[in-house]
Structures are given as structure tokens and as C-alpha cells.
Amino acid sequence: MAAIVQLKPITDVPDHLRASAEPRDPVFYQNPYAFYDRLQAGEPAFFWEQYGHWCFAGFRDVSALLRDKRFGREILHVATREELGMPAPQPHTAAFDLTEKHSLLNLEPPAHTRLRTLVNRAFVSRHVEQLRPRIVRLANEMIDGFEGQDSIDLIKAFAAPIPAIIIAEMIGLPAESAPQLLAWSNRMVAMYMFGVSHETELDANKASQDFMDFLAASIAERRKQPREDLLSHMLTSDRDGDVLSDEEVMSTAILLLNAGHEATVHTTGNGVKSILESGIDPVTLFSSEAQTAATVEECLRFDAPLHLFTRYALDDLEYEGLQLRKGDVVGLMLGAANRDPRRFANANTFDPFRTDGANVSFGAGIHFCIGAPLARIELQVAFSELFRRLPALRIAEKPRYNDVYHFHGLQKLMVSWR
């Protein structure tokens, strides 16, 4: 089950509530904001024809629905496959499905609460703040590596390695494994593409199996000889005698490794692009800790890395006049909510000095991003070190976004600095 899909077709939707945008159309995914602007002018709920389910683009609704306990990421705890018309699991994606089975992102309480409590401690601000000096060193090593070149792809040479190495080291895997982890992760993330092909499913399944085999070896080592790392912590941690199974540890490690870099890589690329395209003098953006933090928040708001998350209605219910049946899907459009003109003044303007408050890029409610404090530190360090070392940084080639609408990030970002 790669992505949540609407199972019972929804019919009888009046024309004025329908909207159409093809997720694989380059015109759309290179600039989804043009579509969002049209949505903001319409009704709060709209029916996205290509996805076949209801969606919300307004800040107030997205924020409220993320917190609404009548909706969940999982549905099989309250309904059977037969009841929902859900197809049986597919054998050719069995390894991928296994990595998702115990993923925090797909669980609901009480299973979610149990697992989240066990890993949460490692990600609280106080703990991740200790990683700041390591992140500064790493960012500078990456920038040192630009030496002797006239231009560079910032995604490959800077944005991707930093979060991948940091999360690998936190889990207890060597920094040298980061490129391999990135490759597995990219192949697995392809499962979230709209209209995913059979070949992609097979490839993602193979990547999942290889990833699990790799982790199984590390888990076996840690069982023999625990270390001061998250993997050992997950294997030994217990709450009232409760210990995680190997499968749970594997799912959680894969989720952390994948979620722990994908969105941060994209935010680094999107953020550098936003800053450079704004024409604002970078010196003013990183003049203090508070301004650095505000710049990062504006990068997260203005060009969010994750645009669409979904929830199931856990029962027949009504939300603001919209009747939903148990199992109906609602799409919550984080990237659109961040540009809601009812919430943000000059919503389509990149303004790192704005004071009008929080965005929804990290979600909200029980699934609020566990890695938000870490991601914020990584982004603060990456941006401030990059612009401190290379004050003349500029875009060398028109950047293009990847063909994975949900994961809004650049394919490459060619920059020069002389």
C-alpha cells in the first residue's frame, strides 16, 4: 500500500466543486502555485479529478483536519478490506509493504503512541542541539569540496549529503553508507509518484529488500554489541517491559533514514533558490540567530518540500457541510495552505522578515514531524554557512523540479560563486 487511495468512487460532484490538474504534467509540477491560486479563490473543499478524492487547500482547514481525530492515516483498524473494496496485498511489493507496516506515519493510536514515545527522546530539541557543531563541520567540508570548480550541482554536492550523513550517524550507520541509503530511499520514494508503473514497483520492492538486508546485519551486530546509537537504543529500550520487535526496529529505522533526509534535501535546494531569486542581500538574512531561524521558516513556508498528505475518514461524518463516508480520502495540501492569502499577507512573496506566524510544512497533530527540531538546525546551519562562505553565490542554470508532485524538490541546482 504505497499511498492512500480513494477506494469507493465518489460520484455526483457538482461541476463548480471539481478541479483538474495532471500531477505528472511538467507545467503543473514545475509551478503548482498557479493552480493553488485558483483554488484559494474557490470553495474550501474541492474534488481533484485526477486523484478522485476531496482536497483542502486553505490554511484553516488543513491545519484543523491534521488535528481532527475523526481522520487517520490507517483505516484497516476500523474496517475490513472487503468492506472498503480494498484489493489484497500484492506479492510483488511485499518487501516494500513490510517496511511500511510498522511505519509511524501509517499507524494510529495506541500503536502509534507506543512507537513514537520510544523514539521521540532522541529527537527532542535539547538532544539534537548537541549535533550543531558536527553539522557545521560537515557543511564546511562539503563547501571545501567545491574548490577548483566553477559551478556545482548544489543538491548533489551539498544539500543531499548533509542530512543523509547526520541521520545515518544518529542511527549508528557509517557516514560512508549515506550514498547507498540515498539511492535506496530515492527508489522507494518513487512509489508515491502518481500513476506508478509496475517496473517502478518492482524496483522499489528490490530497494526495500536490500535496505532491510543491510539493516538486519547491523541489527544482529548491535544485539551482540550495543553502542551509543539509536539502533541500539531501539533494540533495548523498553517502557514497562515493552520492547520493539526486529520488524518494528527495521520499519522505524527506514522511515527515519528516508524521512530524515528527503524533505531536508528539498528544502535546502528550494530555499537557496528562493533566497537567490528574491534578490535580498543574504547578509541581512543571517545577521542573527533569530533572523536565521526566521529565514528558514520562510523558506519552509514559501516553497514547501511536501505538498500533499492524505487522511481516511474513520467513520461516516460531516466536515463543514461536506458529507464523507467511512474510508473516504481527504487530501491536505500543505504547500497550498502555506500560500493562503487569508492567512499570510502577500502570501506569494518571499519575505523572511514577516511576522505573521507558523506554516504547516511539518504537519500538525499526532503525526507532526518528529524530526522538525533536527531539520531546523540542519537548515539554519546549511544556509548560513553556505552564504557566509560564498557570498557571491548565484544560480547558473534554470532549476527544474522533479517529476514527483508530492515531493516538491529540485532535480539539480547549478550554482556558481565567482
Ligand code: HEM
Ligand atoms: C524540512 C524537513 C522536513 C519536513 C518539511 C518534514 C515534514 C513532515 C511532515 C509534513 C510530516 C507529517 C506527515 C503527516 O501528517 O501525514 C512528517 C512526519 C515525520 N517526519 Fe518529517 N519532515 C522533515 C524532516 C524530517 C527529519 C530530519 C526527520 C527525522 C530525523 C523526520 C522524520 C519524520 C517522522 C518519523 C515522521 C512521522 C511522525 C509520525 O507519524 O508520528 N522528518 N514530516
